[in-house]
Amino acid sequence: xxxxxxxxxxxxxxxxxxxxxxxxxxxxxxxxxxxxxxxxxxxxxxxxxxxxxxxxxxxxxxxxxxxxxxxxxxxxxxxxxxxxxxxxxxxxxxxxxxxxxxxxxxxxxxxxxxxxxxxxxxxxxxxxxxxxxxxxxxxxxxxxxxxxxxxxxxxxxxxxxxxxxxxxxxxxxxxxxxxxxxxxxxxxxxxxxxxxxxxxxxxxxxxxxxxxxxxxxxxxxxxxxxxxxxxxxxxxxxxxxxxxxxxxxxxxxxxxxxxxxxxxxxxxxxxxxxxxxxxxxxxxxxxxxxxxxxxxxx
Amino acid sequence: xxxxxxxxxxxxxxxxxxxxxxxxxxxxxxxxxxxxxxxxxxxxxxxxxxxxxxxxxxxxxxxxxxxxxxxxxxxxxxxxxxxxxxxxxxxxxxxxxxxxxxxxxxxxxxxxxxxxxxxxxxxxxxxxxxxxxxxxxxxxxxxxxxxxxxxxxxxxxxxxxxxxxxxxxxxxxxxxxxxxxxxxxxxxxxxxxxxxxxxxxxxxxxxxxxxxxxxxxxxxxxxxxxxxxxxxxxxxxxxxxxxxxxxxxxxxxxxxxxxxxxxxxxxxxxxxxxxxxxxxxxxxxxxxxxxxxxxxxxxxxxxxxxxxxxxxxxxxxxxxxxxxxxxxxxxxxxxxxxxxxxxxxxxxxxxxxxxxxxxxxxxxxxxxxxxxxxxxxxxxxxxxxxxxxxxxxxxxxxxxxxxx
Ligand SMILES: Cc1ncc(COP(=O)(O)O)c(C=O)c1O
Ligand code: FES
Numbered sequence: 220x221x222x223x224x225x226x227x228x229x230x231x232x233x234x235x236x237x238x239x240x241x242x243x244x245x246x247x248x249x250x251x252x253x254x255x256x257x258x259x260x261x262x263x264x265x266x267x268x269x270x271x272x273x274x275x276x277x278x279x280x281x282x283x284x285x286x287x288x289x290x291x292x293x294x295x296x297x298x299x300x301x302x303x304x305x306x307x308x309x310x311x312x313x314x315x316x317x318x319x320x321x322x323x324x325x326x327x328x329x330x331x332x333x334x335x336x337x338x339x340x341x342x343x344x345x346x347x348x349x350x351x352x353x354x355x356x357x358x359x360x361x362x363x364x365x366x367x368x369x370x371x372x373x374x375x376x377x378x379x380x381x382x383x384x385x386x387x388x389x390x391x392x393x394x395x396x397x398x399x400x401x402x403x404x405x406x407x408x409x410x411x412x413x414x415x416x417x418x419x420x421x422x423x424x425x426x427x428x429x430x431x432x433x434x435x436x437x438x439x440x441x442x443x444x445x446x447x448x449x450x451x452x453x454x455x456x457x458x459x460x461x462x463x464x465x466x467x468x469x470x471x472x473x474x475x476x477x478x479x480x481x482x483x484x485x486x487x488x489x490x491x492x493x494x495x496x497x498x499x500x501x502x503x504x505x506x507x508x509x510x511x512x513x514x515x516x517x
Numbered sequence: 518x519x520x521x522x523x524x525x526x527x528x529x530x531x532x533x534x535x536x537x538x539x540x541x542x543x544x545x546x547x548x549x550x551x552x553x554x555x556x557x558x559x560x561x562x563x564x565x566x567x568x569x570x571x572x573x574x575x576x577x578x579x580x581x582x583x584x585x586x587x588x589x590x591x592x593x594x595x596x597x598x599x600x601x602x603x604x605x606x607x608x609x610x611x612x613x614x615x616x617x618x619x620x621x622x623x624x625x626x627x628x629x630x631x632x633x634x635x636x637x638x639x640x641x642x643x644x645x646x647x648x649x650x651x652x653x654x655x656x657x658x659x660x661x662x663x664x665x666x667x668x669x670x671x672x673x674x675x676x677x678x679x680x681x682x683x684x685x686x687x688x689x690x691x692x693x694x695x696x697x698x699x700x701x702x703x704x705x706x707x708x709x710x711x712x713x714x715x716x717x718x719x720x721x722x723x724x725x726x727x728x729x730x731x732x733x734x735x736x737x738x739x740x741x742x743x744x745x746x747x748x749x750x751x752x753x754x755x756x757x758x759x760x761x762x763x764x765x766x767x768x769x770x771x772x773x774x775x776x777x778x779x780x781x782x783x784x785x786x787x788x789x790x791x792x793x794x795x796x797x798x799x800x801x802x803x804x805x806x807x808x809x810x811x812x813x814x815x816x817x818x819x820x821x822x823x824x825x826x827x828x829x830x831x832x833x834x835x836x837x838x839x840x841x842x843x844x845x846x847x848x849x850x851x852x853x854x855x856x857x858x859x860x861x862x863x864x865x866x867x868x869x870x871x872x873x874x875x876x877x878x879x880x881x882x883x884x885x886x887x888x889x890x891x892x893x894x895x896x897x898x899x900x901x902x903x904x905x906x907x908x909x910x911x912x913x914x915x916x917x918x919x920x921x
Contacts, residue, residue, distance in 0.1 A: 231829060237899040248901070255823055255843040255851060255866040259901040277901035279866075281825035281842065285899070 223282060224316035230286035235293050237285075240275030247335025249347065250328055256280040258288055260332035262295075264340050269300045276332075283315075283322040290314045291329040300337050306330065309457055320360035324351060355397045358390030359458075363401060370405045373499070378402070383492035386458075440501065441467060447500040448474070451493055462493070465510040472497065473510045522835045523881045527721075528670050528698060528814060528872035529839055534723040534771055537764040541725070544760035552757055553748065562759050569766025573730055576769040577715065578706030586731045586749045587762050591697040591718030592621040594731040595664075597742040597753070598693040598714040599625060602662035603634065605738035609661035609690070611635040615647060615676070616857040618666055621716075622695060623853070635659070643859050644806045645674035653684060660690040667699035667715075671841055671854040671870060672805025673814030675703065682711040691737060697721055697729075701772035702779050702811050713737040719761060723874075724768035728761035775875055784812035786882050787873050791815040793886035798893050800908060804860060804868060813874065816841075818860060819867040819893050821902040824851075827869050830892040836885055841868040863902060 223231075243261035250257030257280065263273040274292035278285050290311050295303040308326040312318045318326060331347060338345035352363030369375065369384045378398050382389035388398050435443060448464055455461055461477040476489065494507040524532070544565070550558030552566055567582075574582045588594045599612065599622070612629065614622055616638045623638075630636045637655045639647050647665075656663070663685040668675050682692040693714040696705065701722040707715065715732040719725055733739055733752065745754030791803055800820040819827065824840025831838055841852030843866060850856065851865035860868070871885070897903040 228829075231826070232833065234899065252862045252866075253850070255862070257901060277899050279821065279900045279902055280823050282829045284823070285826060 221282070221319050221322065223286075223319070226314070226316040227283055227286040227318065230289040230315065231282045234276075234285055234289040236273075236275045236289065236296075238275060238277065240273060243273075243275065245336045245340030247332040247337070247339055247345070249331045249335050250280070252279065254351070256284050256325065256328055258284065258328050258332045260288070260291070260329075260336045262336050262340060264300065271295050271298055271300065271303055280325065280328075281322075283318050284325040284328065286315055287311050287318070287325040287329045288332075291333060295333065300340070303333060304337060306333065307456075309459070320357050321354055323360045355401070356385075356387035356390070356394040358394075359386040361385050361387035363397075366398060366401050367405060370401060373495075374409075376402060376406065380495075383489075383495060386489075435501070443500055444472060444497060444505075447497050448493065451496065455489070460489075466513055470503070470505050472505055472507050473513045474507060475510045520835055522837065523877070523885060524837050525871040525873060525877065525885065526837045526839050527874040528673075528811075528870065530720045530726065531723045531874055532876065533725055533764065534768060536771065537724055537767045540767045541760040541764040544763055548759070552759060553746070565763050566757060566759060569762045569769075572766040572769045573717075576700065576705070576773050577717075577732055578708055579732055580708040581735055583750065584707075584733055584735055586733055586752050587757060587765075588729040588731050588753055589727055589755075589758065590729045591619075591695070591716050591721075592729075593742070594716035594718070594729045595619075595621040595693075595695055596625055597731055598716065599629075599662060599664060600742055601714075601738075601740045602691045602693070603629070604740035606661045606691075609659050611637060611657065611659045611661060613637045613639065613652070613655050613660055613663040613685075613690075615639045615641065615665050617641055617645065617669055617671075617674075617854045618664070619670055619695060619697070622664055622666075639665075641674075641857050645669060645672050645804070645854070645858050646806055646809075647676060649677070649680070649684075652681065656684060656688040656690065658689065660685070660688055662691045662693055664693040664695065667694045667696040667705075668703065668811050669805065669854060670698045671852060671868075672816045672858075673698070673810035673872075674805040675699070675809050675811065678712065679710045682713070686711045698811060701769075701776070702813060704776060707732060707734070719765040719768065722768050722772050724765040725761045728758055728765050730765070778875055780812045783873050783875055783877070786877055786879060787813055787815050787871075789879075790871060790873075790882045790885060791817065793882075794889050797886070797890045801893070802864075804855065804858065814870065814872045816868055816870045818855070818864040819869060820864045821900050821908055822867045822893065822896040824867050824869055826896050827867065827892060830895065831869075831888070834888045834892070836888060839870045839872075841870070842866045 240261035240263060243263050245262035245264055247260045259277045261275040262271050264270070265272050274296050276288040276292055278288045294306055294310065294314055308330040311326040311329050312323065335345040355361060355363050355366055366381060366385055366387055370381060373384060375381055375384065378388050378395050381387055381398050388395055444464065444467060448462060452462060459478050463475045463477065464472065465475055466473040490507050494505065497505050497507065544562065548562055550562045552559050552563040570582045570585045573585045579585060588597065612626055612634060614626055614636065626636045639652055639655065641647055663681060665676050665678055665681055667678050678694045685692040691713045692711060694712055695716045697716055697718045698721060699705065700717040713734045714737065717730045719728040739752065741752050741754065743754045748754055748757055794817060795801065798819065801817050804816045804818050824842030828838060828840050841855045843851045851862065852868065855865040855868050902908060
């Protein structure tokens with residue numbers, strides 16, 4: 220049996236705003252019958268204020284899918300469309316006092332339905348690039364599609380690297396066999412592809428990168444560091460953490476990890492992973508250090 | 518009104534019979550000896566194991582008591598059987614199994630496939646039946662072992678394993694059957710068959726969890742999985758789980774006495790339950806081979822709703838059942854058994870298994886028949902595939918989500 224919170228149970232047994240919503244002027248259908256989750260979110264939006272006056276849903280899905288849908292409608296009622304779009308899947312999960320890792324996709328589906336419904340109201344076409352794979356790492360709710368993509372894009376070759384980039388495998392370690400299988404699959408593809416005769420090792424990637432990257436101006440370099448860190452923040456925020464840049468001093472970049480990142484067993488791994496990304500983006504070696512070390516490091 | 522919980526999930530596990538529990542208790546206290554020891558502490562336990570072995574032998578109709586090897590569970594028996602056949606016949610590299618086996622077989626086969634073994638998975642028709650011609654065509658000189666379950670844990674469908682064993686032998690291959698669900702519900706007389714190996718698991722027949730049996734026909738080439746001490750004649754090392762083995766013995770003895778009851782009284786309750794639900798709930802159907810299945814199992818597909826949601830509401834009403842939906846397993850796809858039978862996704866996610874035991878009563882079944890229809894109606898009311906009066910026209914078109 221899943222370890223559902225009281226709140227999840229309560230929203231499942233007494234879903235709010237369930238059923239067809241008459242006079243809806245924004246409708247978002249997402250999900251997949253194959254995977255057993257499908258959600259229709261219906262919004263009644265006041266055209267003048269763009270406020271969501273009423274929200275309703277229909278769900279084909281499990282307990283947490285129904286509870287997530289119910290929670291979503293409660294959260295967004297009374298909000299303007301722009302405010303509503305700021306609701307993240309983590310907000311939905313938080314509203315329900317958390318979801319089991321296997322069920323986080325239910326909250327993701329809620330957020331996507333919201334985007335789809337708003338797009339529908341505004342007469343836009345909503346295109347989803349979301350693809351979901353089998354859950355590999357239960358400790359950090361990371362699925363196979365994400366791991367495979369990260370492995371491919373970053374030419375990762377070890378389980379440790381995967382943990383740095385995605386967190387997968389950084390907890391109880393019971394998913395390492397699954398991660399190794401993905402690594403083997405990707406490396407096999409790389410080996411048989413006619414263009415890539417040799418499997419790139421991390422060292423050769425790092426060594427080759429600086430040569431390829433054109434020299435950046437100081438300003439461009441700072442912008443690049445900012446952009447890279449900015450791109451990582453949503454991943455940290457998903458886990459209630461955050462990061463801010465405090466100072467850039469030559470090859471040393473000082474940052475503050477915030478929220479849940481502080482003291483998390485993944486803190487060192489997180490810094491490592493971000494550092495790897497910065498090295499790649501800048502094409503030069505940099506060190507990512509906690510702000511507490513400002514003035515102490517050489 | 519009586520609202521004690523109703524347990525209809527006996528294919529998942531069963532309650533220990535009180536007689537089983539009381540037979541076990543002394544083996545936690547005064548009868549703690551190691552059966553291998555020379556002194557009287559161990560000796561008595563040794564006799565108790567011998568007695569238990571004889572009871573298992575009787576239920577299975579095995580020719581010799583030495584053909585009974587105690588293991589830690591059904592899964593261990595399954596793994597031991599398949600790995601033994603491969604190790605003992607290195608010149609053969611093919612395994613034939615079915616697409617609807619328990620993960621204890623399928624996951625092992627997936628692993629062996631990566632190791633280079635050839636795996637043939639026989640498909641089933643929409644009632645869950647094998648095609649014997651396909652099976653015959655798959656058998657060949659490289660077939661090391663055929664493993665087919667006696668009865669399916671989800672649908673209860675029974676496979677013709679005795680006939681399959683004959684065919685396997687004709688091809689020089691070993692035959693194993695996972696009879697975890699069948700033992701105690703179907704009369705078995707192994708000495709009259711060509712079955713080489715059979716797995717059973719204690720907790721499916723009112724014995725405790727964590728004890729199983731591998732039946733190993735005398736003369737079958739065998740390589741142990743666990744090597745070590747001389748327990749089980751060296752075929753399964755490790756100090757015996759004496760208390761559980763004694764419990765399993767009692768459970769087998771009882772199963773033999775209750776076999777007729779299972780196939781009359783329990784079957785009648787199952788049929789009553791199924792007919793009662795089908796009569797009241799629109800758009801639902803029983804899955805599997807309904808004319809050739811376990812007497813205690815009814816697996817009903819409720820269209821356009823999802824199984825976990827059904828289970829949660831049933832649970833709230835005090836009814837325990839199980840489902841083939843993706844969500845209950847944490848996987849992305851609904852039950853491989855339902856998919857193998859070609860049940861569409863709109864129904865496969867809503868399959869609900871009711872599995873009875875000899876402890877269920879008529880009044881319990883009547884309570885379930887009354888509880889199910891409103892639960893199904895409640896979930897359909899919020900399903901995007903269900904309209905005011907029934908399924909929306911062409912449900913796949915009416916609701917076409919953005920990714921599929
Ligand atoms: C058909 C079948 N095989 C094997 C098993 C596994 O048995 P055990 O839980 O004793 O390992 C089960 C039980 O879930 C089963 O139903
Ligand atoms: S499951 Fe991946 S680290 Fe625990």
